[in-house]
Amino acid sequence: xxxxxxxxxxxxxxxxxxxxxxxxxxxxxxxxxxxxxxxxxxxxxxxxxxxxxxxxxxxxxxxxxxxxxxxxxxxxxxxxxxxxxxxxxxxxxxxxxxxxxxxxxxxxxxxxxxxxxxxxxxxxxxxxxxxxxxxxxxxxxxxxxxxxxxxxxxxxxxxxxxxxxxxxxxxxxxxxxxxxxxxxxxxxxxxxxxxxxxxxxxxxxxxxxxxxxxxxxxxxxxxxxxxxxxxxxxxxxxxxxxxxxxxxxxxxxxxxxxxxxxxxxxxxxxxxxxxxxxxxxxxxxxxxxxxxxxxxxxxxxxxxxxxxxxxxxxxxxxxxxxxxxxxxxxxxxxxxx
Numbered sequence: 622x623x624x625x626x627x628x629x630x631x632x633x634x635x636x637x638x639x640x641x642x643x644x645x646x647x648x649x650x651x652x653x654x655x656x657x658x659x660x661x662x663x664x665x666x667x668x669x670x671x672x673x674x675x676x677x678x679x680x681x682x683x684x685x686x687x688x689x690x691x692x693x694x695x696x697x698x699x700x701x702x703x704x705x706x707x708x709x710x711x712x713x714x715x716x717x718x719x720x721x722x723x724x725x726x727x728x729x730x731x732x733x734x735x736x737x738x739x740x741x742x743x744x745x746x747x748x749x750x751x752x753x754x755x756x757x758x759x760x761x762x763x764x765x766x767x768x769x770x771x772x773x774x775x776x777x778x779x780x781x782x783x784x785x786x787x788x789x790x791x792x793x794x795x796x797x798x799x800x801x802x803x804x805x806x807x808x809x810x811x812x813x814x815x816x817x818x819x820x821x822x823x824x825x826x827x828x829x830x831x832x833x834x835x836x837x838x839x840x841x842x843x844x845x846x847x848x849x850x851x852x853x854x855x856x857x858x859x860x861x862x863x864x865x866x867x868x869x870x871x872x873x874x875x876x877x878x879x880x881x882x883x884x885x886x887x888x889x890x891x892x893x894x895x896x897x898x899x900x901x902x903x904x905x906x907x908x909x910x911x912x913x914x915x916x917x918x919x920x921x922x923x924x925x926x927x928x929x930x931x932x933x934x935x936x937x938x939x940x941x942x943x944x945x946x947x948x949x950x951x952x953x954x955x956x957x958x
Contacts, residue, residue, distance in 0.1 A: 643676035644851040649692065649700035651685045651759070651836055654880040656892030657805055662876035664862030673854035684785065685759025685803075685836055686710075693717050698844045699855065701725060703759035704837040708923060708941055709930050718842045720943040723856055723912040726835025726900040731760040733767070733824040734807050735799035736792065742822045744771040744829055753783040753797035760801040763826055763833065765929035770830030789814050805895040809888055825899075833922045834914060835900060837942075845946070852946045856912065860948050863911055867902060867955065870894055902955065910953030914942050 650658055661679055664670055670677040680697075682688055688700030689710050704721045711719065733752070735741025741750060744767070754761040768775045783791055783800070789807055791797045793814035800807060804825060811821055827833070838859070845852050866873035874890045881889065905915065916938040927935055947953065 643671070643674050644848055644854075645676045646670075646678070646699060646851065646855060647697045648677060648679050648855075649688045649697040650679060650682045651688060651701040651703075652683075652803075652806070653681045654877050655806060655884070656874060656877055656889035656894075657896035659870070659873040659877050659893050660862040660866040661859060662862075662880065663866055663873050664858045666876050666879075667862075667865070669858035669861045670855065673858050675851060675854055675858065677855070677858075684755065684757035686757045686762060688839065689719075692839050692841050693719050695841050695843065697841070699838060699840045699852075701836050702839050703762060704834050704941065705729075705922065705926060706759060706762045707837070707839060708926055708936065709762075711936065711941070712930070712932050712934070715933065719839055720842070721837035721839050721941060722845075722852065722943050722946045723838040723859065724834050724914055724942075725837055725912075726896075727903045727906045728827050728900045729763075729831075729833050729835030730803040730805055730896065730900050731763045731767075731801075731826040731831070731833070731835065732804045732807065733760075733799055733801055733826070734792065734811065735822045735824070736795075736816065736820050737822055738820050739795060739798045741799045744773055744824060747799055748774050748777040750798035751779040751781055753781050753788055753791050753800040755785050755788060755801070756782050758785070758801050759836065760803060760826070763831060764801060766831055766833075766925050767826050767829065769928045770925070792816070804899065805892040808895070809891050813888060831922075831925060832918065833925065834919065840946075845943075849946070853948070856946055857948045857952070860911055860953055863901070864955065866893070867897055870897060907955060910950050911955070912947055912953055913944060914938065 665677060665679055685703035686706050688702040691697045692700045707721055740746055781797060788800050789810040792800045793811060793816050804823060808823055812818060840852055870893050874893055877889050878886060919938040919942060
């Protein structure tokens with residue numbers, strides 16, 4: 622009798638354990654583990670996802686366009702991708718209703734970087750010179766809009782498709798005259814490649830006519846439909862990770878360094894502080910909280926993209942960004958913990 626009771630208890634325990642199994646989420650980052658990735662890595666290491674009954678795996682990506690087809694196909698459930706590339710991608714793939722659900726970079730880090738010693742200080746200096754641009758670079762994806770906004774004669778700029786690993790070294794050695802890149806990645810990497818800060822011209826596209834949002838968290842539409850609670854839980858944990866990182870970047874960077882033994886604390890902390898100060902925490906974010914968009918601004922950015930992309934049907938903000946998964950405003954505000 623006692624033996625039968627023990628067996629029954631064991632079966633009930635196994636059943637309860639199975640019913641309470643954490644929801645698995647595979648997330649693809651936009652890039653390798655650099656300083657700016659600290660918030661999600663912190664959320665993982667500090668068990669924020671686990672506390673939400675999620676079993677999350679974070680994997681590196683190969684650029685801000687890399688996640689789009691991988692999340693759309695279901696290879697990954699969620700990921701980080703350039704929202705502007707999502708807008709044009711959706712136009713080419715109208716049967717897949719994939720949306721952004723959280724804005725990471727309220728002010729985009731898209732940039733052109735040149736060297737005054739090579740004659741590149743401003744946009745017009747790019748004419749007659751070679752621009753190194755990886756094909757899957759989120760910043761390069763905005764090149765046509767940057768050209769249109771600044772009156773650059775595009776046919777006078779030589780575009781060279783370069784690999785991500787050699788992009789900054791090529792500019793450092795003078796093999797190209799300028800590059801596209803994310804500000805905190807390329808600016809710091811150029812210095813690590815021996816280029817003095819005084820010989821780097823950083824042209825943030827947001828300072829040169831492009832009022833765009835940057836990277837966002839995207840979600841596979843089928844996964845979102847089947848697991849809305851898990852998607853909401855992921856964002857709750859992510860917001861905790863972002864707020865903890867913003868409050869103490871020096872501590873948060875340790876979660877990057879534990880996965881990146883090829884860099885230094887100084888380099889990655891520079892990247893993280895630059896990402897926070899220039900791209901994550903803005904006046905808009907201080908007013909509306911982390912992760913959200915202002916519809917009129919998003920629609921203005923769609924109009925800018927329409928200057929070079931001929932939409933089959935130009936979308937509205939609601940077609941691109943779904944705010945139903947965002948945590949309450951009170952938890953996303955930076956003046957609350």
